[in-house]
Amino acid sequence: MVVVRLVNVTKVFRTGVVGVKDINLTVNHKEFMALLGPSGSGKSTTLYLIAGIYRPSSGKIFFDDRDVTNVPPKDRNIGLVFQNWALYPHMRVYDNIAFPLRIKRLPENEIRKKVLETARMLRIEKLLNRYPWQLSGGQQQRVAIARALVKEPDVLLLDEPLSNLDAQLRISVRAELKRLQKKLGITTIYVTHDQAEALAMADRIAVINNGRIIQIGAPEQVYTKPATVFVGGFLGNPPMNFVEGEIIEDKGKLYIVIAGQKIISPTHYEPIVRRRGLRKVIVGFRPEDTMILPECRDRNECVKGMVYAVEPMGREYIVVADLGGELVKAIVPRTLVLTDDQEICLCPSLAKIVLFDPKTEKSLESLAAEKD
Amino acid sequence: MSAGLRDIELRSRKTEILIVATVLIFSIPLILSYSLLVLSSFSKEMVTNLNPRDFIPTLRNWILFFEGRTAVFGGIRVNICHIVLNTLIVALGVSFLVTLVGSMTGYAVSRLRFSGRKKFMALLMLLHAFPGSVMVVGIYFLYLMFLPSYQMVRLYSFFFVIVARASLEVPMATWLMKGFFDMIPWEVEWAALVDGASRLKVWRKIILPMVKPGVAAVMLFGFLAGWMDIIYVRTFLVDQTLATWIESNINAEYSYLPLVAAAGTFYLLPTIIFFLLARRLIFTISATGVKG
Numbered sequence: 025m026v027v028v029r030l031v032n033v034t035k036v037f038r039t040g041v042v043g044v045k046d047i048n049l050t051v052n053h054k055e056f057m058a059l060l061g062p063s064g065s066g067k068s069t070t071l072y073l074i075a076g077i078y079r080p081s082s083g084k085i086f087f088d089d090r091d092v093t094n095v096p097p098k099d100r101n102i103g104l105v106f107q108n109w110a111l112y113p114h115m116r117v118y119d120n121i122a123f124p125l126r127i128k129r130l131p132e133n134e135i136r137k138k139v140l141e142t143a144r145m146l147r148i149e150k151l152l153n154r155y156p157w158q159l160s161g162g163q164q165q166r167v168a169i170a171r172a173l174v175k176e177p178d179v180l181l182l183d184e185p186l187s188n189l190d191a192q193l194r195i196s197v198r199a200e201l202k203r204l205q206k207k208l209g210i211t212t213i214y215v216t217h218d219q220a221e222a223l224a225m226a227d228r229i230a231v232i233n234n235g236r237i238i239q240i241g242a243p244e245q246v247y248t249k250p251a252t253v254f255v256g257g258f259l260g261n262p263p264m265n266f267v268e269g270e271i272i273e274d275k276g277k278l279y280i281v282i283a284g285q286k287i288i289s290p291t292h293y294e295p296i297v298r299r300r301g302l303r304k305v306i307v308g309f310r311p312e313d314t315m316i317l318p319e320c321r322d323r324n325e326c327v328k329g330m331v332y333a334v335e336p337m338g339r340e341y342i343v344v345a346d347l348g349g350e351l352v353k354a355i356v357p358r359t360l361v362l363t364d365d366q367e368i369c370l371c372p373s374l375a376k377i378v379l380f381d382p383k384t385e386k387s388l389e390s391l392a393a394e395k396d
Numbered sequence: 397m398s399a400g401l402r403d404i405e406l407r408s409r410k411t412e413i414l415i416v417a418t419v420l421i422f423s424i425p426l427i428l429s430y431s432l433l434v435l436s437s438f439s440k441e442m443v444t445n446l447n448p449r450d451f452i453p454t455l456r457n458w459i460l461f462f463e464g465r466t467a468v469f470g471g472i473r474v475n476i477c478h479i480v481l482n483t484l485i486v487a488l489g490v491s492f493l494v495t496l497v498g499s500m501t502g503y504a505v506s507r508l509r510f511s512g513r514k515k516f517m518a519l520l521m522l523l524h525a526f527p528g529s530v531m532v533v534g535i536y537f538l539y540l541m542f543l544p545s546y547q548m549v550r551l552y553s554f555f556f557v558i559v560a561r562a563s564l565e566v567p568m569a570t571w572l573m574k575g576f577f578d579m580i581p582w583e584v585e586w587a588a589l590v591d592g593a594s595r596l597k598v599w600r601k602i603i604l605p606m607v608k609p610g611v612a613a614v615m616l617f618g619f620l621a622g623w624m625d626i627i628y629v630r631t632f633l634v635d636q637t638l639a640t641w642i643e644s645n646i647n648a649e650y651s652y653l654p655l656v657a658a659a660g661t662f663y664l665l666p667t668i669i670f671f672l673l674a675r676r677l678i679f680t681i682s683a684t685g686v687k688g
């Protein structure tokens with residue numbers, strides 16, 4: 025049982041650069057946690073803090089109830105796969121994998137058994153006699169994972185392990201990794217900047233930006249209920265659409281005006297909007313939750329727009345629509361025939377619309393939750 | 397480290413021939429003079445004027461040399477073993493010190509981001525550019541400053557020569573080692589730490605093996621520097637080394653040059669041996685570094 029817990033962890037580098045700020049994160053036993061964020065957001069920094077390579081400027085790190093904040097890496101029993109794999113270039117694959125066990129002074133026959141077992145699991149048993157530079161990227165990555173797993177770590181830390189693989193291999197390996205993690209049941213923290221990878225693999229996702237954790241939640245939750253405009257825009261391909269809207273009240277009902285057109289406000293947002301007395305909001309809706317009709321005919325959840333471009337994607341089409349000067353995207357079935365500059369009707373599913381506060385760029389739900 | 401050279405495999409045949417030819421042409425004078433020296437050491441007369449009739453084969457020069465005789469006639473004898481030992485002490489001492497200090501400063505300069513690091517590196521370069529003979533006077537004052545009692549001077553002079561000579565080689569060694577350490581990514585070191593190794597183990601099992609060619613090169617250059625040094629040895633050392641002994645015999649009125657040629661050949665041996673052994677090593681360093 026290992027639960028990794030970061031409490032108010034801040035890392036300021038000697039150069040004055042803030043690596044991460046005030047991180048609070050709990051990774052449960054056997055959980056697969058993805059740490060998702062753009063380049064330079066502090067993902068590797070967080071991982072190195074957990075590994076003990078960096079020492080926090082403030083805050084504490086716990087493995088279960090044990091305070092490991094000042095424990096050196098060698099006493100933390102973690103497996104770490106680096107962004108660039110960091111294999112030992114002067115050792116053969118076998119010795120690379122055996123290295124952590126040799127440090128522990130295990131008997132050589134036991135080492136042999138464990139190395140072979142791990143190698144078989146990762147299907148690299150034929151490569152044991154090679155040097156790292158004689159391997160392809162995908163093979164090196166497997167060796168790095170084997171080296172991290174062979175010592176049966178309490179916590180497995182993976183820093184963008186798939187980023188150097190080609191797209192096809194990445195997709196096949198990610199399913200494999202997920203299975204492996206579930207089979208071994210090791211608490212895992214997986215760093216990635218690829219939102220698809222995080223969504224596909226993780227039990228929970230922690231979205232990080234500018235050194236701060238913005239949202240932690242299950243993939244569906246982070247995807248459908250982004251806490252900020254950033255999260256909505258970072259997840260999904262194509263990402264969430266955002267348009268500015270103005271709140272008006274008409275005969276006791278709330279409406280949002282988008283590009284000069286009125287749609288009814290989603291009912292579940294009404295109490296929050298009223299309570300905060302908001303006049304302006306950012307309306308977020310996902311391309312796949314947006315219907316496109318040839319005509320609107322007084323539907324009160326739709327707005328008129330123009331076809332700006334159509335991108336055939338094979339399985340479906342992505343329609344780029346001009347909505348009063350702002351471009352939004354919608355995913356439509358291939359059966360729909362559209363031409364450029366054609367007038368269309370865009371109907372975001374009301375239940376799935378997310379409203380954000382324009383000042384803080386936070387979703388209204390998360391603002392309401394903050395109050396409590 | 398077992399891959400040998402790795403280069404693009406598409407270098408044209410012509411360029412290759414051109415390179416080899418150029419190297420050969422430039423090394424002809426060098427090879428010629430060395431061969432003449434070696435030949436003379438096995439001859440009754442010096443063959444340096446390129447007259448084949450001068451070559452009268454004999455082993456007497458070598459026998460005389462190992463007997464410690466400095467002339468064919470007369471009874472001047474030295475203990476040649478002693479002189480060789482002195483030379484070895486200086487050479488090994490310099491080699492050891494240069495390797496130790498060079499690899500440590502090289503590591504520091506490569507790994508630690510202290511302020512003034514760039515200036516420090518430039519300063520080292522500048523130091524290396526100074527010819528050793530320029531500094532003899534200054535170093536002589538240092539020598540005098542710590543001069544111990546009369547009985548100890550002989551020992552002290554060894555110590556001093558080694559330190560003084562090594563300090564001349566340290567800048568270059570530092571640069572060379574820095575280059576090697578720079579090639580080891582931080583992550584590899586960290587990986588070993590995470591794998592459970594102590595700092596010392598990381599150094600011994602990860603870093604040292606990866607910079608082995610560099611260490612070997614620095615050791616070798618240090619050894620040769622100590623072996624070949626004449627200025628410092630002659631200025632400061634109480635005892636004689638091969639270099640000073642040969643030098644003193646070249647100009648002596650009793651000097652018998654073929655014997656000096658034998659001594660000279662013997663003196664060159666380490667260079668030749670190292671050259672043969674280390675050719676591949678030096679090649680790898682200059683061509684690709686530690687890669688592979």
Ligand SMILES: Nc1ncnc2c1ncn2[C@@H]1O[C@H](COP(=O)(O)OP(=O)(O)OP(=O)(O)O)[C@@H](O)[C@H]1O
Pocket residue numbers: 037038039041042043061062063064065066067068069070107217
């Ligand atoms: N050793 C360091 N010294 C100073 N600043 C650093 C150091 N390491 C990282 N940083 C800075 O801290 C911030 C976070 O870096 P980090 O490496 O954690 O990003 P990342 O999310 O892993 O990015 P990437 O996806 O590119 O790997 C960056 O602004 C980076 O420049």
Ligand SMILES: [Mg+2]
Pocket residue numbers: 067068069107183
């Ligand atoms: Mg990173």
